[in-house]
Amino acid sequence: MDGYYAFMLVATALVLMMTVPALALFYGGMSRSKSVLNMMMMSYVAAAIVGILYVAVGWSMGWSGDGTLFADPVDLLWLDGVATGDYVYVMFQMTFAIITVALISGAVADRMKFSAWVVFVPLWALVVYFPMAHMVFSCTDDSLICGRIGAQDYAGGTAVHINAGVAALVLVLLLGKRIGWPKDQMRPHNLTLTMLGAGLLWFGWYGFNVGSIVFAGEEGEAFTERFISETGRTFANTTLATFAAILGWLLVERLLHGKATSLGAASGIVAGLVAITPAAGAVDLGGAVAIGLAAGALCAWAVGLKFRLGFDDSLDVVGVHLVGGVVGTLLIGVFSTSEGAGGVDGLLYGGGLGSLGAQALGVLVAVVFSGVLTAVIGLALRLTIGLRLDAEDEVDGIDLAEHGETAYDLHSASSSGATGVLATSTVPASTPPRTTTTGSTSSEGVNA
Amino acid sequence: MKLVTAVIKPHRWEDVREALETFGVAGMTVSEVSGYGRQKGHTEVYRGAEYDVALVPKIRIEIVVDDADAEDVVGIVVKTAQTGRIGDGKVWVTHVESVVRVRTGEQDASAL
Numbered sequence: 001m002d003g004y005y006a007f008m009l010v011a012t013a014l015v016l017m018m019t020v021p022a023l024a025l026f027y028g029g030m031s032r033s034k035s036v037l038n039m040m041m042m043s044y045v046a047a048a049i050v051g052i053l054y055v056a057v058g059w060s061m062g063w064s065g066d067g068t069l070f071a072d073p074v075d076l077l078w079l080d081g082v083a084t085g086d087y088v089y090v091m092f093q094m095t096f097a098i099i100t101v102a103l104i105s106g107a108v109a110d111r112m113k114f115s116a117w118v119v120f121v122p123l124w125a126l127v128v129y130f131p132m133a134h135m136v137f138s139c140t141d142d143s144l145i146c147g148r149i150g151a152q153d154y155a156g157g158t159a160v161h162i163n164a165g166v167a168a169l170v171l172v173l174l175l176g177k178r179i180g181w182p183k184d185q186m187r188p189h190n191l192t193l194t195m196l197g198a199g200l201l202w203f204g205w206y207g208f209n210v211g212s213i214v215f216a217g218e219e220g221e222a223f224t225e226r227f228i229s230e231t232g233r234t235f236a237n238t239t240l241a242t243f244a245a246i247l248g249w250l251l252v253e254r255l256l257h258g259k260a261t262s263l264g265a266a267s268g269i270v271a272g273l274v275a276i277t278p279a280a281g282a283v284d285l286g287g288a289v290a291i292g293l294a295a296g297a298l299c300a301w302a303v304g305l306k307f308r309l310g311f312d313d314s315l316d317v318v319g320v321h322l323v324g325g326v327v328g329t330l331l332i333g334v335f336s337t338s339e340g341a342g343g344v345d346g347l348l349y350g351g352g353l354g355s356l357g358a359q360a361l362g363v364l365v366a367v368v369f370s371g372v373l374t375a376v377i378g379l380a381l382r383l384t385i386g387l388r389l390d391a392e393d394e395v396d397g398i399d400l401a402e403h404g405e406t407a408y409d410l411h412s413a414s415s416s417g418a419t420g421v422l423a424t425s426t427v428p429a430s431t432p433p434r435t436t437t438t439g440s441t442s443s444e445g446v447n448a
Numbered sequence: 449m450k451l452v453t454a455v456i457k458p459h460r461w462e463d464v465r466e467a468l469e470t471f472g473v474a475g476m477t478v479s480e481v482s483g484y485g486r487q488k489g490h491t492e493v494y495r496g497a498e499y500d501v502a503l504v505p506k507i508r509i510e511i512v513v514d515d516a517d518a519e520d521v522v523g524i525v526v527k528t529a530q531t532g533r534i535g536d537g538k539v540w541v542t543h544v545e546s547v548v549r550v551r552t553g554e555q556d557a558s559a560l
Contacts, residue, residue: 187492187499257493267495304496316495 004227007211008088014207015095019102020047022204026197026266027106030315033189034397035110036407042105042117047098049118050125054094055079061130062093066140068148070131092211093133099208100129100160106315107168110178111394114402116387120377124167128373132159132366139214144365151362152342152355154234155212157278157329158366165322166370168313174378175387177312179394186314191262198266202242205273209238209280213341230341234280238273241280241292245272248296256301264300271299271320275328281341282332287348290335295327326363333359449544449556450518454509455481456529456537461507467528468511473521474560477510487535506537512544512560 024040031039050058060076076082079090101121108117132145136159139146145158153159178186188194210231218226249268250260275295276288283291303319306312313319333356336346345351381387393401400406456464461478468476482503489502513521518541525539549559 182497185499185501187494253496257496257498259493261493263494300496307497319495 001223004223005088007231008092011207011211012088012092012095014204015092015099015211016047016204018201018204018208019043019095019099022197022200023099023102024197025193026201026270027109027315029190029193029195029197030106030188030263031109032186032397033408034406035399036189036193037399037403037405038114039105039109041114041403043102045114045118046102046105046121049121050098050101050129051094053122053125054097054130055090058097058125058130058133059090059093062134062138066142067134068142068144070134071138071140093137096137096156096160096208097125097129097133100156100164101125103160103164103317103321104168104171107172107313107317108175109314110398111389112171112175112387113385113389114398116381116385119385120171120381120387123377123381124374127377128167128370129159129163132163132369135159135365135369145362149358149361149365151329151358152282152332152336152344153278153329153362154281154341155209155277157274157325158362161274161277161321161325162329162363162366163370165318165320165325166367167374168317169311169322170371170374171378171387172311172313172318174375174382177310178314179391181312182307188263191266194266195262198269202269202273205238205242205277206235209273209277210234212280230281233284233340236285237280237283237288238276240285241276241288241295242269242272244289244292245269245275245296245299248272248293249300250296252297252300256304267299267303267316267320268296271295271324274321274324275331278325278329279332279335282336282344282346283340284335284337287331287335287337291328291331294331295324298327299323329363330356330359333357449547449560450513450515451542451544452509452511452513452518452521452525452539453542454511454525454529454537454539455483455506456509456525457531457535458505458507460529460531460536461509464509464525464528467524468509468521471520471524473511473513473517475511479508481506481508485535485538504535512547514557514560 020043021040024043027043028036028040056078057073059079059082061070061073064071064075079087082090101124104124105117135143135145136153136156137146141147145151146153151158180186213227213230213234215223215226246265246268249264249271253264254260272292272295275291279287279291299320302323303316305319306316332346333353334347336342336344336351336355337349338345338351344355346355347353378387389398389401397406454464482505484502484504487504489500489504492499492501509525511521522539522541530536546556547559548555
């Protein structure tokens, strides 16, 4: 028991680290140099807002009792009636709410008003995430996805990744494309940040997946036995799926585009972790590798869809989190074993189509719930305070426009020349030269 | 006097410098620059999206030499910087009106 509590404190800190700073670094490196600070700020401010809101009503909506969509929102208001000995569970769930909201930010890079994000974040958490967390994680008898449908979701394939992925897609459609997309250069400005962020996400994910163990009232020896055997399984599955997804992504990339890239490896890490999130407790090692490979390969292909379908999901939240989340959640229906946490056999182990059906229904509910409610919130904001940054501010750079800062001093004498500004000043071959990448600092350049 | 300006591939820079030193060139100005010629940059792929990067990194060398040495210096640069592939760069020679050494005020040939 003592060991479990100690572990949960560490796991909670690990999951908070996934947002601040891991996700911020992962996204920040992929964004342009003129918008990296805003990209990172969206994660940081989401943590602050959602964290306080979660303690206020989030825990109560999720865990105060039964309910199809959510429990009593005011019963445990501001943790009234929750023992401090249980705070660690509140904090753990809080970090899940935080990262789910922060994940969305990657889709809206460069162009969403900071004020609109600050209003969107609490509304979305309240209306979409808190109910979804109840439906999936509280797993009361009436809770829709876990209790009624009986879909397995160990750590949040539906509640976190599908949820954030769908919300990202809806928000992108309401917000529109960035100016110049897809014709202009919008290369990642610093892939070392992205590699670092992906590695930290992976590290934090052990808190996310392994910490998601739920007990069924075991005590004493039985408790310890369950704790040790299940965390061993989820830790190993999380690790192997990620390895497989790196290879899957790189393989597809090598075949489709000729080169295995560092961004591909970083993206493979995240795709694999996303896909194994719902399945970490349900599958054996072979299943984990299969799910990781499938997620890596499918996501590597899916990130290209935005160009064909014409939606500017800037940092591929849809291609990685929605697709990876769906892959992992559905494949539970194939690779789940009755020895796992859910005690259900999937298609491959003679369990028939029952599990697959429940998983598919769980996915459908998550997609529809998140899609419809995000659209309502997004539309309401677009019609009132507005979502979109002013066009001139967008071209000059959102860091300067919204935060009054620039991330890098690219105009000092020591960094001029090919290793400094000019090397990143790129233009599409087909259009006249314009300083896309250095746009944010051009006004300084004139004065310097 | 002549100003020899050479724009070459970065990976040939060390060899060119050595050859010029062996020849006896007293000094030069070197900068990292970006640009493009016939090769028109290169392509980079990020998550499947191809980007044409128009500007590629180059090294620019500027040397002021006696009229008599200009042809030899150009020859050395061309010989050592050449790989035979597109993007090797260019060398050009321009006339220099006068040169002053800042430290001493010496002029022209004695300032080189």
